[in-house]
Amino acid sequence: MGTASTNSTKPAMRDSLIAAAFQLFLERGYEQTTVDDIVTLAGVGRRSFFRYFPSKEDVVFPDHEQCLADMTRFLAASADSDDPVVRVCDAARLVMRMYSENPTFSVQRYRLTREVAGLRTYELSVVWRYEKTLGDYLRTRWADRRDGTLRANVVAAAVVAAHNHALRHWLRSGGEGDPQAEVDRALEFVRATWSPDAASEAPAEETEDVVVVITKRSTPMWRVVREVESSLGEG
Amino acid sequence: MGTASTNSTKPAMRDSLIAAAFQLFLERGYEQTTVDDIVTLAGVGRRSFFRYFPSKEDVVFPDHEQCLADMTRFLAASADSDDPVVRVCDAARLVMRMYSENPTFSVQRYRLTREVAGLRTYELSVVWRYEKTLGDYLRTRWADRRDGTLRANVVAAAVVAAHNHALRHWLRSGGEGDPQAEVDRALEFVRATWSPDAASEAPAEETEDVVVVITKRSTPMWRVVREVESSLGEG
């Protein structure tokens, strides 16, 4: 039982590099810290740094590769009966969960990325990979649908935007409050826009009104929707 | 009349650097071309390159600064009576217009960015600035609205995603077809999702088929839309 069940025994050097890097980044700033400084503090060879991190920027985001893999697996494990929009919203929650597991670390990193342009750019590339993963999933789910790829791209972008809205708000607050609740609220906004329904709790078998719509065939669909919605009172 | 009315007499060196850079990028590839190669071909000093372009990547996107400034001005010139969503859609069209003004250049650049990871990342930072510009505008327009900033972020992301969907499709096709029409279609998808109305043009007085829909009041709107669309035959 000495060795952990997961393969978490390996990253001794990796962890010490991350620790040394963040200590220096917070002390003197990212750009004022060289890779040589990091490896000296960590007591390892310079060459080893680039074995564990392809670039200096990668050491700032050590957990995203894992999270991206988790998201990919999560989406691959979804059933056809799942609502695609709900599914990608849940996938986005994985990212928020990763951030909220280490609040202080996340907040420190957030401050770094706000100040350093290069890190902001790097973060964009990370976000882009999440968005692409969600978009790929939606594309396959909506392969038969008209404008499926357009819809997939737009919904993926919206989900990411909503998630980041909640995430950044939480990070700006210094890690106070309930990040899950915030992301739920933001994602619900997106889900309600595109997801069929999700019916919340089933209204059960009450007597229902019947709606009759009469329109010209050429009337654009959005107008029908709008009229019905407003006549029903924004339900 | 010798000097042009615009300040377009200056960029003699800038243009020659762009020309030399792209010639080499297309010949041997981006990463196989050093800045020294570029300045040698252009016949200028190495130091001058970095005066005109902060980094090697910037020479690949020489027109975005101008376009971003145009977009900012365009949004600043909007009236309170404008529909915010329509406005940001129109702003996005400025970007497509810039691309479509130099089809061959845009397509060549697109191929480069597909192959070189560093350029893809750089492009993300450019796209982010457009998205931020749109988001800032929407935020001020919706400052009083409930969840105004969330909505602003999501709509800005959706507009950018729809625009890029059309743009990339056009670029992948090698610059064939009508890029404006494609972006119109994609942006209309977004506008119809969020913008109140815009009323298009009045459908005029032809005889039209009439569609009758009968449904329960609780039936979700998406289901109505879906049924009607499919019954109308994907028109």
Place this chain on the structure above:
DNA sequence: AAAGATATGGCACTGAGTGCCATCAAATAA
């Protein structure tokens, strides 16, 4: 023509990232 402002070139320097090889440790074969 003199003086100043601006654009350009040259040069040396820092620092990220890579390729190559030597070395060391642990696992494995004999």
Place this chain on the structure above:
DNA sequence: TTATTTGATGGCACTCAGTGCCATATCTTT
């Protein structure tokens, strides 16, 4: 136990992007 292989690490030299500094050229102003 000893030899061998394998993988992880360190050291070194190299390329190249990007910067600071200064000299020089070109253009403008007076």
